[in-house]
Amino acid sequence: xxxxxxxxxxxxxxxxxxxxxxSAQGLxxxxxxxxxxxxxxxxxxxxxxxxxxxxxxxxxxxxxxxYRACTPGSHHHHLICRRCxxxxxxxxxxxxxxxxxxxxxxxxxxxxxVVDVFGYCADCSRLAPAHRIL
Amino acid sequence: xxxxxxxxxxxxxxxxxxxxxxSAQGLxxxxxxxxxxxxxxxxxxxxxxxxxxxxxxxxxxxxxxxYRACTPGSHHHHLICRRCxxxxxxxxxxxxxxxxxxxxxxxxxxxxxVVDVFGYCADCSRLAPAHRIL
DNA sequence: ATCGTTTTGACAACGGTTATCAATAAGCAT
DNA sequence: ATGCTTATTGATAACCGTTGTCAAAACGAT
Numbered sequence: 001x002x003x004x005x006x007x008x009x010x011x012x013x014x015x016x017x018x019x020x021x022x023s024a025q026g027l028x029x030x031x032x033x034x035x036x037x038x039x040x041x042x043x044x045x046x047x048x049x050x051x052x053x054x055x056x057x058x059x060x061x062x063x064x065x066x067y068r069a070c071t072p073g074s075h076h077h078h079l080i081c082r083r084c085x086x087x088x089x090x091x092x093x094x095x096x097x098x099x100x101x102x103x104x105x106x107x108x109x110x111x112x113x114v115v116d117v118f119g120y121c122a123d124c125s126r127l128a129p130a131h132r133i134l
Numbered sequence: 135x136x137x138x139x140x141x142x143x144x145x146x147x148x149x150x151x152x153x154x155x156x157s158a159q160g161l162x163x164x165x166x167x168x169x170x171x172x173x174x175x176x177x178x179x180x181x182x183x184x185x186x187x188x189x190x191x192x193x194x195x196x197x198x199x200x201y202r203a204c205t206p207g208s209h210h211h212h213l214i215c216r217r218c219x220x221x222x223x224x225x226x227x228x229x230x231x232x233x234x235x236x237x238x239x240x241x242x243x244x245x246x247x248v249v250d251v252f253g254y255c256a257d258c259s260r261l262a263p264a265h266r267i268l
Numbered sequence: 269a270t271c272g273t274t275t276t277g278a279c280a281a282c283g284g285t286t287a288t289c290a291a292t293a294a295g296c297a298t
Numbered sequence: 299a300t301g302c303t304t305a306t307t308g309a310t311a312a313c314c315g316t317t318g319t320c321a322a323a324a325c326g327a328t
Contacts, residue, residue: 102226106255174308198283
């Protein structure tokens with residue numbers, strides 16, 4: 001049976017207070033700074049649980065998993081700032097149906113999809129002129 | 135100045151002969167089995183170069199980077215079989231414009247996007263009935 | 269309070285990737 | 299061809315995020 005511990009709840013709360021996507025290690029550091037004495041392994045486990053339960057979104061960037069609290073049950077995608085990490089949730093039914101259709105068209109079943117848009121948010125666009133070509 | 139070595143060319147050719155996405159280590163093993171004596175580090179470097187030059191697509195799955203040769207210059211996405219790795223290149227102008235629009239709408243600049251669809255291809259759907267719920 | 273089972277957490281181990289650095293070889297100039 | 303400069307190679311070590319280990323702690327039912 002699944003048990004409720006203050007650690008898991010602390011991770012959930014810390015995640016909800018984080019503005020954008022955070023890494024497990026980052027969240028652990030934040031929590032430690034805030035005085036919460038939670039083990040690193042526990043943070044990893046709690047985040048993985050939250051993700052499988054649908055209470056958190058996760059994405060992979062540069063070899064590490066990033067997490068973000070999300071409204072449970074709703075399927076959506078993200079618009080993420082490459083510099084500051086600010087994230088906007090975006091829903092796009094058109095993309096959902098497109099993904100399903102293109103999969104079926106090629107005989108694929110049980111389709112999943114990964115759709116994320118990265119860029120520089122308004123603020124960071126202002127601060128950082130294009131010294132990055134991409 | 136950029137130099138041409140037989141190692142880099144060997145990696146390019148091995149990648150082009152691979153049917154789906156391959157990992158750096160997998161490609162290295164394949165090449166070694168085929169008698170090509172190329173260092174692992176070199177394979178990593180060559181694949182990274184190919185990806186930045188636009189001659190290879192890359193995606194991240196389960197903590198590792200996978201690569202695939204692609205027609206240079208063309209932007210497209212993939213429909214990937216979760217079981218056998220077979221890959222279909224898909225073009226979707228609708229998704230391209232959608233990504234650009236949603237980014238601009240929220241004030242984001244220099245938008246990139248990651249759009250990949252995973253599923254079980256026709257063959258694998260037949261072989262593996264749904265003992266995986268997702 | 270007691271008990272059985274789950275969870276925790278410090279640390280080791282793991283796996284993919286990158287850095288190191290001496291040895292090699294590509295490409296240019298002569 | 300020869301030498302020279304410098305990018306590249308490759309064996310290995312280091313790195314870093316993540317997961318396994320396992321004894322100790324604690325949840326929840328009784």
